[in-house]
Amino acid sequence: MRIELPAGVTQLVLPTPWLVGPVNAYILHGDPLTLVDTGPAMPEARAALVNGLAAQGLKPSDIELLVLTHQHPDHIGQAAWLVEQSGATVAAYHGLAGELADVPAMWARIGEFTAALMTRHGMPVHECAQLEANNLRDQRYGGGSFRIDLGLADGQVLVAGGRRLTVHHRPGHSPSDIVLLDELDGLLVAGDHLLAKISSNPLSHPALGARDSVAASAEDRRARPLLDYISSLTSTRRLGAQLVLPGHGPVFGEPGALIENRIRLHRTRADEIRQALAAGPRTARQLVEVLWDGLSDEVLWLGVAEVIAHLDLLLDEGRIRMETVDGLTRSWAAQAERAVA
Template sequence: MTSTDLPEDVVCIPLPTPWPIGPVNAYLFRGAPLTLVDCGPRMPKALRALEDGLAAAGVALADIELLVLTHQHQDHIGNASAIVRRSGAQVAAFAPLADELNDLDAMFIRQHAYLALLMERHGMTARELRVLADRERHDRQYAAPVAVDVPLRDGDLLRAGARTFQVYHRPGHSPSDIVLFDDAHGLLVAGDHLLPGVSSNPIAHMPLSARDVNLAADERTRPRPLLEYLDSLARTSELDVRCGLPGHGAPFSGSRALIASRIALHDARANDILRALSDRPRSARDLVDVLWDDLPTAMMFLGMCEVLAHLDLLADRDAIGTEVINGTVRNRPVAGHRSAA
């Protein structure tokens, strides 16, 4: 993977976020319709940075005609409602996300209830669950409801700026991730599906259509985001990408090599976890302490998502089984199965 230059009709506008990931990229596509992809979190500093970036490109916020949202996370959707109010722009997003964006508070409440149950079942402590709840409530401020005018589905064609993109659903980092691919020029708008500087965390989410948070209590049927993500990466590797525009970081080329490195990373992490289970059954929370020394409590949720995702991968490979002890899921290796060297 190497960095590459932006096409002449594309402007990247980095926007500040309050999270460790750092700035998020919004992309302006010149042409008709004048299009913005992603818009930063709902905070005055991010909106000012967006206005300044647009002004430097000779464009006003009121000029935006189409706003495309790559997925449901606050750093990508937060300013959508403000942009619509000031521009009248149409909003395009993954079709099943439309109802969720229209009633964000309900989505956030549902998602947190699911996550709290899932994390508790896999060993997160009461104190850590309180920190997770506080963080979830705090982070709700960074997005506001918005109506979706252009519901997008896998395989749709979308005119954005002077380009025609094919829309691909690429779940894994979230259930709603989409990428846009301009096949004629090899340009991939990747969102957080594929990032050059960091591996996208396969974050635990309820399915967009689900309403029963008790999905988290059923190990047989709950979502397996890493399995979805690996499938999504394999499908993206089939595209002839010459330039990738990520949600965070610089434009990149060499997408197939980057994808191969991400898949290898997940295999290595799964093998690390399998080796850590060799002496005794452990919960996902136990394994966080094995993999990271003194992970801050504020980061525990992401650490748990990472571990759970790789336990799912091992279970899919029939390398581990589970047992429930005092209400906590513990994982053990299957006899005769060995980790890779």
């Protein structure tokens, strides 16, 4: 059943070059006139954005406030261009200020970090070379550099599109994810934190503000995105949202059951990995074959990242052991597991 958007909110569906498909941007028509997210820096997305605004009697120059839900290129790629057109105030998670001031450098650090992490967890040289090529190709969709005018923090209230939106930091999919809740009607601007049709990838990133991207991939220093994501989901469940505006796919109603299903999915996936490790030590790259059959070069690294995230969960629960020797990390099943709540 199609869910209608509330008055004063318009969804724009913008193309991307990735398998995830289109990305959503939202116009909040009140004061200040607000756009949430921008789509990637590609001609097709720009045309869709301009045409979508025009259908509402608007031009890019009319936008007064640009809100960015997180740092990924399908959400910020056209931000620098839009700011040039409009002079809009830019609001995003405060930890992104240094990153977005030099967007090409941010993509380079993320690419270097990801390559180091994949190598450490068993991705062979030829697959890493393909990953690097894909990353270099994709950086062009990330757009130019720009300044954050309003650095948003957890609990802050942002006036946008005639609404008072409370900011909630929700790391996991990225370290910069935020959701914004209108407590009057339960409208939740969710970005990629909550999606109806697909599960958000818990992705490791270099720490915001980090400049030593390779060292940041060391096992004792990087963030554990799935632990963060499950904690974030649990916090979001308590917000009592009534209508969710996601970064991809259709809008949807009360997210409580969806959140429970997402957490259950991650627990089931972790159990499958733990069972596979009972046969002996494996790298994350080897464990990809346990969960998926024949991933394409385009998404193979996402599979490895997903396994790494679930290994973090199992390690935190005392269900596996992990060791890095000569730059290669392997995991194996613990003989005695701690009880998991």
